[in-house]
Amino acid sequence: MIAPDEFKSAFRLHPSGVALITANVGGTQVALTASSVSAVSAEPPLVMFSISVISSSADVLKRADAVIIHLLTAGNLDLAMLGAASGVDRFADETRWSRLPTGEPVFAEAGVWLRARIIHRIDAGGSTVFVAEAVDASVSDRSVDDDGLVYRNRAWHRIGIHSLADPARLAG
Template identity: 55%
Template sequence: MRAVEPVAAGERGLPSSLSPDDFKALFRGHPAGVAVITADAGSGPVALTATSVSSVSAEPPLLIFSISTLSSAADVLSRAETVIVHLLDAHDLEVAKLGATSGIDRFADKTQWSRLVTGEPVYCDVRAWVRCAVVNRMDAGTSMVIAAHALQSHIARDVSPGAAGDALVHHNRAWHRLGEHSRVDD
């Protein structure tokens, strides 16, 4: 397989790209699951809310997510060897909002989080979390894509196959709960 070199818009006769506003408008209508990523590279814990978490492979268990390089957590996430990916449901809305709010200490309330024996910060009582080893990072525009290998997980509220659960999604700049009421197929 031949590697494909990135091509800037306008090169080789390609049309110019969408504007940032047009691109954001496109994805506002595409709902995404909500996660909070935490890490500590030795200078204190960081957290951020992400809607870009995706499973990549079951063998080996790999996932990816992206973060803005402008995020206050970007420096730590660019150096951390491990991360915790918290996969949230609607019961975890306050944790999602905490990770999405800038300019605050996301770890001020010591009753909301603890550290694993391996040292990573983990929020308590969330639907599920997975401890991951970072295996690769890639610059992508104004973002960084991080690939991570799942090492350990905890599921506090499982969802049976085919059940609606209480999934938390972000759609059109708002939080939404998926449930039986939002199911459209039989």
């Protein structure tokens, strides 16, 4: 078995998409940035993500019935940074978010979000893996033209037309 630091070093170099996950349980709302979000299945529409059991959001997420998964673009870097910051009230600026009729907080400036009902929680080492079924979505046309946002080697990166790999070089 490899050492934890070696494992972390390997995955630190693997770029991941960035999402902001929000939830509300009994009036307590949380928001956190995650780079562990993945599509699992299109039919049914399933998504998964994981969080550390020591995350300040872990308790609320373990009790949540549903979450909002905001799929962020480079234009949403401020949201990614907000969810990653510690010791701040992520909901202090009430002009940035609203509450869905189902109770979850949503940041509309994220052009793509999914409301997902949690169907499985799996303890996995020092994390909990959540599997959720997407039951509602909002996809804004403005997100199509915005560059993507990935996290790699402890830094945010913008991906877009400027970062396309040369197909001829990849084939060789």
